[in-house]
Amino acid sequence: MDAIKFVENDLSPVNKFPSFKSGDTVVVHYKIKEGSKERIQQFQGTVLQRKNSGANETFTVRKMSGNIGVERIFPIASPFIDKIDVVKHGRVKRARIYYLRDLTGKSARIKERRRTTEE
Amino acid sequence: MPGLIGKKLGMTSVFSAEGKNIPCTIIEAGPCVVTQVKKVDTDGYEAVQIAFGEKKEKHTPKAMQGHFKKAGVEPKRKLVEFDGFEGKNLGDTIGADIFEEGEWVDVVGTSKGKGFQGVVRRHGFGGVGESTHGQHNRLRAPGSIGACSTPARVFKGMRMAGRMGGDRVKVQNLEVIKVYSDKNLLVIKGSIPGAKGSYVLIEK
Numbered sequence: 258m259d260a261i262k263f264v265e266n267d268l269s270p271v272n273k274f275p276s277f278k279s280g281d282t283v284v285v286h287y288k289i290k291e292g293s294k295e296r297i298q299q300f301q302g303t304v305l306q307r308k309n310s311g312a313n314e315t316f317t318v319r320k321m322s323g324n325i326g327v328e329r330i331f332p333i334a335s336p337f338i339d340k341i342d343v344v345k346h347g348r349v350k351r352a353r354i355y356y357l358r359d360l361t362g363k364s365a366r367i368k369e370r371r372r373t374t375e376e
Numbered sequence: 377m378p379g380l381i382g383k384k385l386g387m388t389s390v391f392s393a394e395g396k397n398i399p400c401t402i403i404e405a406g407p408c409v410v411t412q413v414k415k416v417d418t419d420g421y422e423a424v425q426i427a428f429g430e431k432k433e434k435h436t437p438k439a440m441q442g443h444f445k446k447a448g449v450e451p452k453r454k455l456v457e458f459d460g461f462e463g464k465n466l467g468d469t470i471g472a473d474i475f476e477e478g479e480w481v482d483v484v485g486t487s488k489g490k491g492f493q494g495v496v497r498r499h500g501f502g503g504v505g506e507s508t509h510g511q512h513n514r515l516r517a518p519g520s521i522g523a524c525s526t527p528a529r530v531f532k533g534m535r536m537a538g539r540m541g542g543d544r545v546k547v548q549n550l551e552v553i554k555v556y557s558d559k560n561l562l563v564i565k566g567s568i569p570g571a572k573g574s575y576v577l578i579e580k
Contacts, residue, residue: 261386264402264563268390268554313389336395 265312269334277316279304279354280347280367285318285331286339297339300329303367306353307333319357321365326358346370378460378474379579380405381428382562384485386572390553390563400553403483403562405472405578410464411447411455424461426470429453429575454575473557475578482548484577485570490541494518499535545569 277283284301302320305328309315314333319326331338347367357365382405389399412425429452433441436451444451448467464470475481495501495518505514518537522530547568554563568576 260404260559260561261388261402263559264554264556264561265388265390267556268563311388332391332397334391335397336391 262311269312271312271314271334272338274333274338274341275343277304277341277343277346279306279352280349280370281343282345282347282367283318284342284344285329286341287331288337288339301344302327302329303347303354303357305355305357321361324361377458377580379456379458379577380470380472380474381408381426381454381456382406382576382578383429384568384570384572384574384576385561387567398553398565399567401564401566401568403564403568403576403578404560405475405562406560407469407471409447409449409452410461410466410468410470411444411449411452413464413466414457421459423457423459424464425455425457427452427455456577458579460580471557472555472560472562475552475555475562475580477552477555479552479580480549481552481564482546482579483550483564483568484544484546484579485568486574487541487543487545487569488571489539492538493540494537495535498537498540501535 281304282301283304284299287298287300289296289298300318300320302318305317305319307314307316312334315330316333317328317330319328321327346369348370349367357367382403385402385404387399387401389397392398406428408426408428410424411427414421414423414425416422427444427447427449431451431453433451436444441451446466461470490497494516496503496516501516501518503515504517504519505511507515518535521534521536547566550568551565552562553565555561556563562578564578570576
């Protein structure tokens, strides 16, 4: 197990991002290659879950595009992620807030966490 | 061809320089020790016997204890012969540095045992019939296994249900992504047969 962690740390080091968890609102700055040009796209939404660990960790971000829900899964070790900004810390009672998918409008609001926990 | 004995440690995935997510297997390859050098004069062919894996002396037969003592090493679990090594002497250690990054290797392992399986899972049969239209209990059946009074027997090698897995399987042409010669670790692209902790052979 240690050998696997060693290889993961060596070959795909996880970028340093501010700590966030499910319920938080984040902006993911994602690099997109178009031919030879590279530009940065922003994806803002609520974090539904963080899954797996180490180099295989992913997180799901959900946003409402008009009235259509859009979810995107990012590997946290992806070299295409430029940076992640945490806009708001949300107070939720679950690690995976799938119930948010069934809620729209006012009921889909998440209360803000006042005292942010440790960074 | 030269090769090594190794132990499958597990799988992970890494991002390549182009940003592709590559599944890869980590193998603890070596250090293997040379326990016997076979020569044309004495054995009729050239080969090097290498050993890998810890084993307690009390679990080693006396004859094997003598064999390991001759090479001056602790008892080992796996012994395999390879040809293609040159200039190796008794008791030499061979590490993962015989492989290079970007090289193509073959990996031999013992596949995971699946137990007694039917023909659908074991041989990829389609099953017989449908699940509706009044049919029952034929969905995963093998169907006919041959004709009647000619030949009046079932041909040898007819694919039927039985024990699946636990076979020697070789996967060819896997790319070596990374070699850690100090830790004797190999990172290989793709999957290899066997469970975590099982012994594998890595051939050049």
